[in-house]
Amino acid sequence: xxxxxxxxxxxxxxxxxxLMASGLTLVFGVMRVVNLAHGAFAILAAFLTWTLWSxxxxxxxxxxxxLSVVMFGVGWLAYVLIVRHVRNRHMSMTIxxxxxxxxxxxxxxxxxxxxxxxxxxxxxTDSSVTIGPLYLPTVTLIAAAIAVVVLVSLKVLxxxxxxxxxxxxxxxxxxxxxxxxxxxxxIAATTFGIGIATLGAGGAIIAAxxxxxxGSHYQWIARLLAIAVLGGLGSLPGAVIxxxxxxxxxxxxxxxxGASWVVAVPFLVIFIVLLVRPQGILGQRLREDAVA
Amino acid sequence: xxIDKGSAYTTNLPTPPAAPTSAVPLWARPRTIRIATTIVxxxxxxxxxxxxxxxxxxxxxxxIIALVFAIGAVGLNIVTGYTxxxxxxxxxxxxxxxxxxxILARAWPDVSPFAWVPIGGLLAAAMACILGLxxxxxxGPSFVIITIAFLFLVQFIAIEWDELTNGTAGxxxxxxxxxxxxxxxxxxxxxxxxxxxxxxxxxWIRRTKFGLxxxxxxxxxxxxGTVGVTAPVYKLxxxxxxxxxxxxAGGVYAYYLGFVxxxxxFSILFSVQIVLSxxxxxxxxxxxxxxxxxxxxxxxxxxxxxxxxxxxxxxxLRLVMFGSLLLLLVVLLPEGIVPSLKALVERARAKGxxxxxxxRLAPLSSSTTPAVxxxxxxxxxxxxxxxxxxRGLSKSFGGNHAVDDCTFTVPEGSITALIGPNGSGKTTxxxxxxxxxxxxxxxxxxxxxxxDRVAPWGRAHRGVGRTFQITRLFREMTxxxxxxxxLRSFSIPRLxxxxxxxxxxxxxxxLLDFVGxxxxxxxxxxxxxxxxxxxxxxxxxxxxxxxxxxxxxxAGGINPTLIERMGDLIRDLNRQGKTFLLVEHNMPFVLGLxxxxxxxxxxxxxxxxxxxxxxxxxxxxxxYLGDDYLLERKPAPAAGLVTEGSTx
Numbered sequence: 016x017x018x019x020x021x022x023x024x025x026x027x028x029x030x031x032x033x034l035m036a037s038g039l040t041l042v043f044g045v046m047r048v049v050n051l052a053h054g055a056f057a058i059l060a061a062f063l064t065w066t067l068w069s070x071x072x073x074x075x076x077x078x079x080x081x082l083s084v085v086m087f088g089v090g091w092l093a094y095v096l097i098v099r100h101v102r103n104r105h106m107s108m109t110i111x112x113x114x115x116x117x118x119x120x121x122x123x124x125x126x127x128x129x130x131x132x133x134x135x136x137x138x139x140t141d142s143s144v145t146i147g148p149l150y151l152p153t154v155t156l157i158a159a160a161i162a163v164v165v166l167v168s169l170k171v172l173x174x175x176x177x178x179x180x181x182x183x184x185x186x187x188x189x190x191x192x193x194x195x196x197x198x199x200x201x202i203a204a205t206t207f208g209i210g211i212a213t214l215g216a217g218g219a220i221i222a223a224x225x226x227x228x229x230g231s232h233y234q235w236i237a238r239l240l241a242i243a244v245l246g247g248l249g250s251l252p253g254a255v256i257x258x259x260x261x262x263x264x265x266x267x268x269x270x271x272x273g274a275s276w277v278v279a280v281p282f283l284v285i286f287i288v289l290l291v292r293p294q295g296i297l298g299q300r301l302r303e304d305a306v307a
Numbered sequence: 308x309x310i311d312k313g314s315a316y317t318t319n320l321p322t323p324p325a326a327p328t329s330a331v332p333l334w335a336r337p338r339t340i341r342i343a344t345t346i347v348x349x350x351x352x353x354x355x356x357x358x359x360x361x362x363x364x365x366x367x368x369x370x371i372i373a374l375v376f377a378i379g380a381v382g383l384n385i386v387t388g389y390t391x392x393x394x395x396x397x398x399x400x401x402x403x404x405x406x407x408x409x410i411l412a413r414a415w416p417d418v419s420p421f422a423w424v425p426i427g428g429l430l431a432a433a434m435a436c437i438l439g440l441x442x443x444x445x446x447g448p449s450f451v452i453i454t455i456a457f458l459f460l461v462q463f464i465a466i467e468w469d470e471l472t473n474g475t476a477g478x479x480x481x482x483x484x485x486x487x488x489x490x491x492x493x494x495x496x497x498x499x500x501x502x503x504x505x506x507x508x509x510x511w512i513r514r515t516k517f518g519l520x521x522x523x524x525x526x527x528x529x530x531x532g533t534v535g536v537t538a539p540v541y542k543l544x545x546x547x548x549x550x551x552x553x554x555x556a557g558g559v560y561a562y563y564l565g566f567v568x569x570x571x572x573f574s575i576l577f578s579v580q581i582v583l584s585x586x587x588x589x590x591x592x593x594x595x596x597x598x599x600x601x602x603x604x605x606x607x608x609x610x611x612x613x614x615x616x617x618x619x620x621x622x623x624l625r626l627v628m629f630g631s632l633l634l635l636l637v638v639l640l641p642e643g644i645v646p647s648l649k650a651l652v653e654r655a656r657a658k659g660x661x662x663x664x665x666x667r668l669a670p671l672s673s674s675t676t677p678a679v680x681x682x683x684x685x686x687x688x689x690x691x692x693x694x695x696x697x698r699g700l701s702k703s704f705g706g707n708h709a710v711d712d713c714t715f716t717v718p719e720g721s722i723t724a725l726i727g728p729n730g731s732g733k734t735t736x737x738x739x740x741x742x743x744x745x746x747x748x749x750x751x752x753x754x755x756x757x758x759d760r761v762a763p764w765g766r767a768h769r770g771v772g773r774t775f776q777i778t779r780l781f782r783e784m785t786x787x788x789x790x791x792x793x794l795r796s797f798s799i800p801r802l803x804x805x806x807x808x809x810x811x812x813x814x815x816x817x818l819l820d821f822v823g824x825x826x827x828x829x830x831x832x833x834x835x836x837x838x839x840x841x842x843x844x845x846x847x848x849x850x851x852x853x854x855x856x857x858x859x860x861x862a863g864g865i866n867p868t869l870i871e872r873m874g875d876l877i878r879d880l881n882r883q884g885k886t887f888l889l890v891e892h893n894m895p896f897v898l899g900l901x902x903x904x905x906x907x908x909x910x911x912x913x914x915x916x917x918x919x920x921x922x923x924x925x926x927x928x929x930x931y932l933g934d935d936y937l938l939e940r941k942p943a944p945a946a947g948l949v950t951e952g953s954t955x
Contacts (some may be wrong), residue, residue: 114579115631119627244452244644285452
């Protein structure tokens, strides 16, 4: 029975992970940038949620729209100030640049909010729903529902709007998109902004569900990278599948191996996937004869 | 070590005419730079060696830690600077060395911990080799991600393997067993010696075939394979070398600290500090990483101890500093200090000198020394034996059957052409034959021997040489270095041979003469024109001395004079016994030069035969040449190449 509980909890948590990983994989898909600062942006959003809650008494769920706008701006700014300048360099350099952003954010958050563990407590924090033998925390249920809503909106945005088509066009063939009148530069900044804006919801969920410190971003980026790599970097459906697998995997690892193993799961997944099937589950093996 | 690029190995070679020294400002003259470098290096070495004479214990501490980072940075430079693999786990090898020594010292309390230092180094090198194996499958960003995972997994093991590592509590080391008045000297001197050894190794690697191969891997790993560089072995050795002295330094560091624990030994920040040192000082330079380490560690100490009013030094300030520094470096100074200084000197020297680029081609003398002397085949053997045989070759990319049941032969001693419309699979066939891609089905036989499962370097060693449609030279290398990179065989002792020397260097010069570009010997390959690069790539392939030379569009995108020269060179080499397979769209060029011709369409051969037959074949006209081909043909640029047979 414990296994079923673990499976259900894993799927619910996995939905949240999918939301968090969607921005990471979208940014990689469109601009081939592995954004190691993705976790740090998530923690930033969590701290902003905490401030809105402790300062103005705003419920984390209510702050999601505000945060999404703010995080879009933060992402856009990070792109214009930094990522834009290193995009066309060697990929290792873009990785270093985004890691630099992560460290900078970690330090700034340390100064702004301190290195004490923060958490948002709401009326529904400790409540839970019991269905038969299953025990489901209300927060997790709400979080999973929000994650699904945001992911579906993202999918609609990408599939059914002009901006979405422009983003997908840029991700498939940048110069081609340029030729048919897509302003690739603006699209890149917008994509990066959208990728980070998804963390508005993600950060609010983190704040309401887990205690966090500035240094938590390592744990998140590890998990999100594992998800993106497992699903296939750049593939949105892949990220969803990867997130569900990792979510369930973490729960099962806790159940069978002990809580300390949860830390190791993402790293093991990254190691094994990149060695055995580098393109992940849904990622396409690029034609490598032009550029090895 | 002089600042002069390439001076370490351009021995036994005539120097090109130097510019009149009067035009170069005094400070930028080679002699001035040489003297200045010697003075700066000697002074730094003396200060470094005698630093424990300083009365300040905290300054001594900073220098000792900077030494550890410098050793780490020199090691990382072998992997990142020379080989092109960025790693965010370099400090893990310090940690592995430290833990090894701490664990052994705890088990044998009577033995000096210094005795275990070499074992720490060997274990770190072994772990690094495992990381090197990983590069067989993942490159670029995947590799960086793997190194992060590696670092955290090692930390995880250090935390969880309680009985060996004492978990999060860590291990306490014995106190130093020497007289108090010796102070830090033993630690300091041990680290100075390790730094010296690291630098010696780095210098040695850079000037040998081994180093040249690593740089080829950095510049273009796929291409390096096709010229016979056995990349996996190179990388394995490079990773091992990058961690050997770093592990030893870790052992000394543990003894110095008196304590090892998983949080401090495997912090990703320390690995970042090493990466910062390498980039700041200059990737791929000998002393840059050391310079970087000694600039950053004092900054780090400062950030840990300073406080400005409300802003306290320590963790957060350090994070902000490292983060900003990383961003500034990557955006503004990605080259690093030492290369930027070199560029400054180069500019001062080049000022007022007419560059070589754009000079006219040296005339191709008919008396050129035969570039090829070995493996001569009879000019026209009776029934031609197939040097290359391709049977039922297939390759798909997703649903696209790029090559589909392709079968053809290349007779020994022939100049065989592979023609066909764009997308008919010509280049994919090339990639399959050279081993850049592996076929889904089918056989490739070279001299009757199956090679379709052999790695690219293995095929190069067996005598397959190729050029690329879009030239792929090692851009950051000089022309001469490019030409001496190919290897016809692999052996460990050969890795230690100087990169450019002796008979090989003179042969390289012969080949450069042969293609008429000898004057460009020391020019960076990336700065040459496209046509020149094509000729250099041909010379590079000839250095491999292959039985089969495969040229992908040798006449594509270059001017008519160069096309003509290319044709002459190919004919010349063919007379000397070389077999050619070439892909080309320039029909007059093909018809004048090649016999037989294989026509590819939709991934398989639809026609083959001599030029005459191909031109009249209805299937070929339909699939490739077009109905108006015969009507519209005008004297093409390379009309001189069109033979009787092709004009009707």
